[in-house]
Amino acid sequence: MRLDTLHTAETPEGIALSLRPAGLMARSLAYMIDLAIRLVFFIVLSIVTRFMGGVGTALMLIGFFALEWLYPVVFELSRRGATPGKRVMGLRVVMDSGLPVTPAAALIRNLLRTADFLPAFYGAGLTSMLLRRDSKRLGDLAAGTLVVFTDSVSLHGEVPAAEPLAPLRPLSMREQAAVVSWAGRARRLTPERLEELALIAQPVLPAAPPGAKATARLLGVAQWVMGRRNANANDRGARP
Known part of the structure; x- marks a missing residue:
């Protein structure tokens, strides 16, 4: 039986990368941090648009959509490959090969959060993470991505x-x-x-x-x- 959770990936140059997948606890804490950040932005947006009538309502809906669906994609496609919550927890999103996440993969893994949420409270996603050594949720499986710890390495x-x-x-x-x-x-x-x-x-x-x-x-x-x-x-x- 293997007790470690290392994921080994080989680059096209023949370099073997040992990646350490993030488990349920670290990812859950990162999600809660991101949720708190988005909630603060949404409250501020609600206050600003409160007295703007129909235009304010439209802006609030657009802001809610951006915070819910574009927030993770934009940050995961950044140089650090992580949302603020993941950065606090020392995590980042990469491809299975260890390479930076692609735009298509970032979109797929975040759009499929809907499937991970089923039947309620991310039940499917949590079950998948608990049953797999690499702690992948359904979105990660479909996109070919991996959430790993960003420990510094020496060349x-x-x-x-x-x-x-x-x-x-x-x-x-x-x-x-x-x-x-x-x-x-x-x-x-x-x-x-x-x-x-x-x-x-x-x-x-x-x-x-x-x-x-x-x-x-x-x-x-x-x-x-x-x-x-x-x-x-x-x-x-x-x-x-």
Whole structure:
């Protein structure tokens, strides 16, 4: 049984993104914040248009429509991809692939809030969120969207452990930086993409038994470049 709620998406560049879907509580609190904001705007609009007769009534209806249907769409299509309530809770709306939400998807997921509301008090939407690991409501399923936590990430993480290996020739400073940078992204790339990039460095990789992956050897070179050595490491006399 899997206990985590991570959603892994792979970009066209071969980068594996680990997204953390927001659960029922976080999304409910975000909704309540947005509801309070919309209610304040509606009360102010009602006061302003109160003495404007028929024109005021028309403006109030237009404002109500905009607050109810356009408010979430406009904010979700912004750079932050989130309404004020979601921003307070550290959430944003993205596509299943991890890419920014598209206009069509934003419209679909919000128009289908009507279906999520059935039979009453968002019963269908809440049931869907509770039954799915990715906490998708019906609108998210139809639009192919995901509400996730917006934790900050580092493009270059810790270099995975490997047996230090010396390169076949001395590496320039730019080459050393490229190798370490590649190793720092190892946990964010798919194994296939990682191996594809490692093969580019084949001319400087030390010899290995048949069938050995370039990834393991280049990780060893990265460890060697960072100055890590052990008694069994054969540096072949090369120096970075």
